Every structure is written in structure tokens, then in C-alpha cells.
Amino acid sequence: MERPEPGTVIVTATGDGRYTQKVTTATHELLVDEPVQVGGADAGPNPYELLLASLGSCTAITLRMYADRKQIPLRKATIRLRHDRIHARDCEKCETESGMLSRITREIELEGDLDDEQRAKLMLIADKCPVHRTLSAEIAIETHETAR
Known part of the structure; x- marks a missing residue:
């Protein structure tokens, strides 16, 4: 099996x-x-579980990097995620006003001798993980058929 270059993923039927x-x-x-x-x-996990795993692991890694850099005594972060679909009219912060949209619920459990200010800062940092930013931004997906 061909190994792709770093940053590329190949998906093929087994x-x-x-x-x-x-x-x-x-x-x-x-x-x-x-x-x-x-x-x-x-x-193996289904595609949505992988999507949630990407967001959860990126969140945990981002929190760990920030805590290490700022010397915050974060011992461990546990991220629980769920994906579902909701009516757009039930979403207060969404631009979409009709139909259904995806919703990801993320719960973060912070362990360590943290004060309220450190906990609040870590919760703000969670939204800055690169995968969160990617999922929250407009995404252009280009699809091309390759020659056989």
C-alpha cells in the first residue's frame, strides 16, 4: 500500500x-x-466518531500545550463529545434560520489544582484549537476525479 506524504490521507475499501x-x-x-x-x-469507529475524535483530541492537546506554556497545573483534560441534528430555529447563535443543522456538544472536564481564573482561561482556549476553528469556519471542499 502506498504511503502518502505527511498531511495527506488515503481512504480505500478493505x-x-x-x-x-x-x-x-x-x-x-x-x-x-x-x-x-x-x-x-x-x-472501527464510524466517520462521525472520527470527526468527534478529531475535535476532542485537538481540544485536549491545545489545552495541554497552553497549560504547559503558561505553567498552569492542569493534570488532565477529559473531553466528551456528541453529534446530533437540530432544527435551525432552535439554535440561538446560528446563521442558518431554517431546516436542520449539525450540532456538536462538547463537555470538558479539567483536573488539577486550578483556580477559577485558570479554569475560565482554559475554557476560552478550548475554542481556539485548530480543528474547532476549521469546523466553525466556512470550508471549501474541492472534489476531482483522478486518472486511473
């Missing part, structure tokens, strides 16, 4: 299951699949 995909990066491989109840083999 042939082992109806929806099972192998994700290959420059240095890692993992499986992605759908649950059995929708016809998958449950050989």
Missing part, C-alpha cells in the same frame, strides 16, 4: 466488509466502518 475502509496516513493506519445495525461490520 474488501473485508461492505463499508469497511482503511485510512492510511504517512505513519499510521486505522479502520473506519459503520455499525452492524446499518450493514457495516463495526470494524
